[in-house]
Amino acid sequence: xxxxxxxxxxxxxxxxxxxxxxxxxxxxxxxxxxxxxxxxxxxxxxxxxxxxxxxxxxxxxxxxxxxxxxxxxxxxxxxxxxxxxxxxxxxxxxxxxxxxxxxxxxxxxxxxxxxxxxxxxxxxxxxxxxxxxxxxxxxxxxxxxxxxxxxxxxxxxxxxxxxxxxxxxxxxxxxxxxxxxxxxxxxxxxxxxxxxxxxxxxxxxxxxxxxxxxxxxxxxxxxxxxxxxxxxxxxxxxxxxxxxxxxxxxxxxxxxxxxxxxxxxxxxxxxxxxxxxxxxxxxxxxxxxxxxxxxxxxxxxxxxxxxxxxxxxxxxxxxxxxxxxxxxxxxxxxxxxxxxxxxxxxxxxxxxxxxxxxxxxxxxxxxxxxxxxxxxxxxxxxxxxxxxxxxxxxxxxxxxxxxxxxxxxxxxxxxxxxxxxxxxxxxxxxxxxxxxxxxxxxxxxxxxxxxxxxxxxxxxxxxxxxxxxxxxxxxxxxxxxxxxxxxxxxxxxxxxxxxxxxxxxxxxxxxxxxxx
Amino acid sequence: xxxxxxxxxxxxxxxxxxxxxxxxxxxxxxxxxxxxxxxxxxxxxxxxxxxxxxxxxxxxxxxxxxxxxxxxxxxxxxxxxxxxxxxxxxxxxxxxxxxxxxxxxxxxxxxxxxxxxxxxxxxxxxxxxxxxxxxxxxxxxxxxxxxxxxxxxxxxxxxxxxxxxxxxxxxxxxxxxxxxxxxxxxxxxxxxxxxxxxxxxxxxxxxxxxxxxxxxxxxxxxxxxxxxxxxxxxxxxxxxxxxxxxxxxxxxxxxxxxxxxxxxxxxxxxxxxxxxxxxxxxxxxxxxxxxxxxxxxxxxxxxxxxxxxxxxxxxxxxxxxxxxxxxxxxxxxxxxxxxxxxxxxxxxxxxxxxxxxxxxxxxxxx
Ligand SMILES: Nc1ncnc2c1ncn2[C@@H]1O[C@H](COP(=O)(O)OP(=O)(O)OP(=O)(O)O)[C@@H](O)[C@H]1O
Ligand SMILES: [Mg+2]
Numbered sequence: 001x002x003x004x005x006x007x008x009x010x011x012x013x014x015x016x017x018x019x020x021x022x023x024x025x026x027x028x029x030x031x032x033x034x035x036x037x038x039x040x041x042x043x044x045x046x047x048x049x050x051x052x053x054x055x056x057x058x059x060x061x062x063x064x065x066x067x068x069x070x071x072x073x074x075x076x077x078x079x080x081x082x083x084x085x086x087x088x089x090x091x092x093x094x095x096x097x098x099x100x101x102x103x104x105x106x107x108x109x110x111x112x113x114x115x116x117x118x119x120x121x122x123x124x125x126x127x128x129x130x131x132x133x134x135x136x137x138x139x140x141x142x143x144x145x146x147x148x149x150x151x152x153x154x155x156x157x158x159x160x161x162x163x164x165x166x167x168x169x170x171x172x173x174x175x176x177x178x179x180x181x182x183x184x185x186x187x188x189x190x191x192x193x194x195x196x197x198x199x200x201x202x203x204x205x206x207x208x209x210x211x212x213x214x215x216x217x218x219x220x221x222x223x224x225x226x227x228x229x230x231x232x233x234x235x236x237x238x239x240x241x242x243x244x245x246x247x248x249x250x251x252x253x254x255x256x257x258x259x260x261x262x263x264x265x266x267x268x269x270x271x272x273x274x275x276x277x278x279x280x281x282x283x284x285x286x287x288x289x290x291x292x293x294x295x296x297x298x299x300x301x302x303x304x305x306x307x308x309x310x311x312x313x314x315x316x317x318x319x320x321x322x323x324x325x326x327x328x329x330x331x332x333x334x335x336x337x338x339x340x341x342x343x344x345x346x347x348x349x350x351x352x353x354x355x356x357x358x359x360x361x362x363x364x365x366x367x368x369x370x371x372x373x374x375x376x377x378x379x380x381x382x383x384x385x386x387x388x389x390x391x392x393x394x395x396x397x398x399x400x401x402x403x404x405x406x407x408x409x410x411x412x413x414x415x416x417x418x419x420x421x422x423x424x425x426x427x428x429x430x431x432x433x434x435x436x437x438x439x440x441x442x443x444x445x446x447x448x449x450x451x452x453x454x455x456x457x458x459x460x461x462x463x464x465x466x467x468x469x470x471x472x473x474x475x476x477x478x479x480x481x482x483x484x485x486x487x488x489x490x491x492x493x494x495x496x497x498x499x500x501x502x503x504x505x506x507x508x509x510x511x512x513x514x515x516x
Numbered sequence: 517x518x519x520x521x522x523x524x525x526x527x528x529x530x531x532x533x534x535x536x537x538x539x540x541x542x543x544x545x546x547x548x549x550x551x552x553x554x555x556x557x558x559x560x561x562x563x564x565x566x567x568x569x570x571x572x573x574x575x576x577x578x579x580x581x582x583x584x585x586x587x588x589x590x591x592x593x594x595x596x597x598x599x600x601x602x603x604x605x606x607x608x609x610x611x612x613x614x615x616x617x618x619x620x621x622x623x624x625x626x627x628x629x630x631x632x633x634x635x636x637x638x639x640x641x642x643x644x645x646x647x648x649x650x651x652x653x654x655x656x657x658x659x660x661x662x663x664x665x666x667x668x669x670x671x672x673x674x675x676x677x678x679x680x681x682x683x684x685x686x687x688x689x690x691x692x693x694x695x696x697x698x699x700x701x702x703x704x705x706x707x708x709x710x711x712x713x714x715x716x717x718x719x720x721x722x723x724x725x726x727x728x729x730x731x732x733x734x735x736x737x738x739x740x741x742x743x744x745x746x747x748x749x750x751x752x753x754x755x756x757x758x759x760x761x762x763x764x765x766x767x768x769x770x771x772x773x774x775x776x777x778x779x780x781x782x783x784x785x786x787x788x789x790x791x792x793x794x795x796x797x798x799x800x801x802x803x804x805x806x807x808x809x810x811x812x813x814x815x816x817x818x819x820x821x822x823x824x825x826x827x828x829x830x831x832x833x834x835x836x837x838x839x840x841x842x843x844x845x846x847x848x849x850x851x852x853x854x855x856x857x858x859x860x861x862x863x864x865x866x867x868x869x870x871x872x873x874x875x876x877x878x879x880x881x882x
Contacts, residue, residue: 308755329757340755349749356744360756363741372737 006068007032007163007194008053008084013062015048017403019395022048023059024218030163030211032067035185035195037209037226039202039238041435042407043393044215046198047089050165053196054086055079066163085161087152089168089406089433090344093140099123100136103155126154129191130184141269144295146177153184164188165196168406170204171433174293174461182208200435202231214238239437249447254471255284257320258335258424258455259305264314266304274300276479278314282424282455287446289470290459292499297479298459299341302428305457306338307331319423332361335423339413339430341459347413350402354394357401358383358416390415391441407438418445425449425456431465443469463495477501538857539808539819545856546849553845554838564833564842571832572825578832580714584786586824587719588613588795590817591778592802594726595771597811601734601747602767608654608669609775610799611676612647616776617783618680619646621699621790624706625688632705639706639780647776648769650676655768659761665768673799684790699790708785719781723820726774727813734813743767775799796827797844804851823847 008030015023022045030036040046051057053064055073064071066082073079093102100119116136123136132150140148149169156164166185170178185195185208197209205212206226214222214237222237259282268274274297282288292298303309305316307328316324318334326334340346348357359368359379368379383397392411394404401409414430427446431439446456446469460466466473467490474484475498482498485491551561572582592609599606619642627635654668684697692700708718734740746753746760754760782794805823809816830843 306755327757327759328754329759332757338755345749346751346755349745349752351748352744356741359741360745360752363738364757369738372739374736374738374741376736 005032006030006065008067008196009065010049010053011063011065013049013052013059013064015045015052015057015059017395019399020393021218023052025062026215026218026220028213028220030194030196032194033189033192034210035189035197035208037205037212038196038198038215039200039205039212039234040215041200041238042410042438043217043405044238044435045218046215047167047405049215050086050167050196050198053079054084054165080159080161083160083162084165085156085159085163086165086167087149087156087169089171091148091152093148093151095141096139098137098139099134099143099151099154102140102151103136103158122158123154126157130157130187131180132184145172146174146180149173149177149181150184162192163194163196165198167198168200168433169197170199170201172294174295176293178204200433200439202234205234206231216240235436238435249469250451252285252451252453254286255453255455257281257283258318259457260315260317260320261305262315262317264304264316265312266300266309267312268297268300273312274479275304278479278481280474280481280484282457284423284453284455285450286471287450287456287458287469289466289473290457290476291463291466291473291495292461292476294461296476298476299428300479301476302338302340302426302457302459305331305426306336335421337361337417337420337422337425339417339425339427341428341432343410343413344402348401348409351400353398353400354387354392354404354412355380355383355397357412358386361416361420386415386419387412406433407435410434411438411441414442414445418449423454425454426459427456428459429461430458431460431462463492467492475499535810538860539810539815539854541860542808542850542853542857543822545853546846549849549853550842550846554842557842559836559838563836564838567833567836567838568826568829570829572829576714578828580712580716581828582821582824583720584715584717584824585827586820587717587723588778588782588798589801589805589823590723590820591719591726591781592775592799593805593809593816593820594723594730594813595774596802597806597809597813597816598730598734598743598774599767599771600806600811601743602764603747603750604658604764604768604771605666606651606669606768606771607666607803608651608672608799609771609778609802610795610797611669611673612650612772612775613779613782613795613799614673614676614680615650616643616647616773616779617787617794618676618683618779618790619643619776620780620783621688621702624702624784625699625790627706628703630703630705635703635706636708636784639784640777643776643780644773645776647772647774647779649772650776651768651772652765655765658768659764680790680794681792684792688790690789697792701789702784706784707788708781710785715786717781717785719778719785722777722781724817726777727817731813739763775802801827801847804847804854807854808850 006029010026010028012025012027013023014021014025026045026049028049038046048057052059053073055075055078064073066084071082079085094105097105100116100123103123104119120136127133132154134143134147134150134154140151143151149172153164169181173181189195199205209226211225212223212229212234213220214234216238221240261278261280264275264278265273266275278301290298290301300309304311307326307330311324315322318331318336321334323331323334344350362368363374368375368382380397387394387397390411392415393408401412404412410433417425430446431442434442443465446458449456458466458470471487472484473490473495475482475495477498478501485495547565554561554564572578592613596606596609620639623639623642624635650672653672654665657663657668658665684699688699690698690700710717711720734743742753742758742763745756746758746763750760778798779794783790787794801823805819806816809819826843826846830840833843834840
């Protein structure tokens, strides 16, 4: 039919939700055997378009062709049967099952044999073929995020998918894991498979994709071969305006310590020591960054400070007061706000509406209630104000948070956490998964906090971000602080070495391998 | 080889209209399934249903008996629903009901000469306290150690029921009861008054007040907000500084107190003495009622009346030889159908022709 070289064509796809048009006559044509990047700001409609392609959502109008033939994608099962599968932004694995069990879970024909050996062999074969190292007998909870992603990919390969959609796959990966993922993707296309790759990161688009399509506010704005474009052009297409300069970083008087950690130790979920002898302080008006490769105790550090995890030994002092192992509520009341890593799992209640989520830390204060009775009108009024100030895009205040795009739910979370009176902010990967505009917005919020005298502990894997924002950077490795450097003596190479676990007693001696 | 195949497709959203009609659909479905069973056991379903309807709703007497029966169910079900809002399965309403009745009986029997204004409030307090205590026993290990409450609440039911057996066979048996397992009758002062010259008693007022209170507390208060958040995402609730352990204990205790109040009202107004046959399983029916009512207190109150009708109708159907077990079966069918209609709301069922071995051809435009 002349269009045989397209694996997938979407024509004039329109999808409306109450109050928004998520996709407005969007076109997307993906060549067979290519990597096609889908680019766009938060809420541009990327996930929606891909949910239409995988049968999770039904378009209001438009046509989909798979390998040239018109297709009605009524459900994910139909999409899989046509060879289209997706690895979602949030993984869908059963934590207590093994890798092999997860891979067969939900397969159309029930298996009565409990013999996992052939499946494990198959998994091993995919692992070898596409360099997806993972132990088929491991339980999901034992795996790092990167390994869980590999399980999701193998799951799709096992189902015979040859068009694989990856929704922001790199947002949760370490730089090393990103390189490994790219290697896998290249091997897959070499094998004739087709990949649609959603991301906000322009350098990734330039590195991995053959062609790129940009969406803005639900519409196509740009499409071309990657070699014919450049990051600057893509950025301006995506944002539709000049990108703001990096936020100013005026000097601020540094005050007394708002957070002091002494010899802090804690156990992880699996009962192993994950934090060991941490000594650290954060001062008022300072952003203290914690650099490190994911999984070196960052999440646990944030949880111990905010009272969500017990300290095994050592002390946590907040504004000079010993608050070790205090209840989360006392710590909130002592003036600590927390932007957690797992936004939808911990920071928000996805099924509840925006208002109910926004007031989560405020409902106790007298301003939204009369005695024990809530004042709904005031709660909505206050939330409306908040949503406007932080430009959270939502049809209305009764929209469930689960329906917001990834970036908008993060804005809501940040709005809530920075709008209450606080002295210390603990922010974990606050810009992960955010587009350029939203990232800039979040960074300027953090800088404004700093100017108003808040002390911030900023946990991030993004060195560029840490360097742009922090007054001091400490490096965490296997639950220990390897060293701390001030803004004026920043040495990228030294930080890289510490992130890889090398002590840096003296600067300037020979260091060759392992620097990141 | 073409084969027909049922396919379940997830819907994007459950339509609001369906949410409303699904309980009705469940009831209709269970009546149809029940009819098949009745036919198989040699009864005319129409005749049986007619007798049931006639017994429960045809005249003022039937209606009043239906309401009387619905009172203990309503109180128990409101408690079950409240706990379920926090993702707690309180299967122990039956036991809490019995312990409430027991404590109320103890007050009544130990104050034989006291006036009503003294003895009745004390009976209410004792009943609620005993029910709450019976719920506290499983609530504390659940809250602080994560011990599964489904099992503990269920097992405590048997403890409570055997405790009642022991009392009526032993220490509390009325010497003049000719060896029947009954306590001495309560004094008139210890009897909860009837309303409108029927057997409907003050328990109905308690139950409706409880429904109103729960509706208000859940929807309008800070505590209700906490319950909502904990029920939706316990991790977020903990992160926001809510005290989950205390709220688990609190909501279980309130649930127990409501069931205990049900026991008090039943024994004081209807039985008038301690007996072994206080409840034909009100506390278990309450679980079905709570889910049929989608945990909404007003809907729960309404469904309780339907269930009261089912039990009363069941008694009159026994006139034509239908066994009591058949009525229990109808209750069970209802729970089954509730779960089935929930699932139907979330999925669309289609029949497709499967083209053998060619998975890739499925779904070509239709
Ligand atoms: N099920 C839904 N109901 C209502 N609105 C929705 C639903 N899903 C998405 N939306 C809205 O559609 C728009 C597009 O959302 P989508 O998730 O596709 O964005 P995205 O490009 O993936 O953004 P992000 O990069 O933040 O993940 C948003 O405004 C979002 O709020
Ligand atoms: Mg998205």
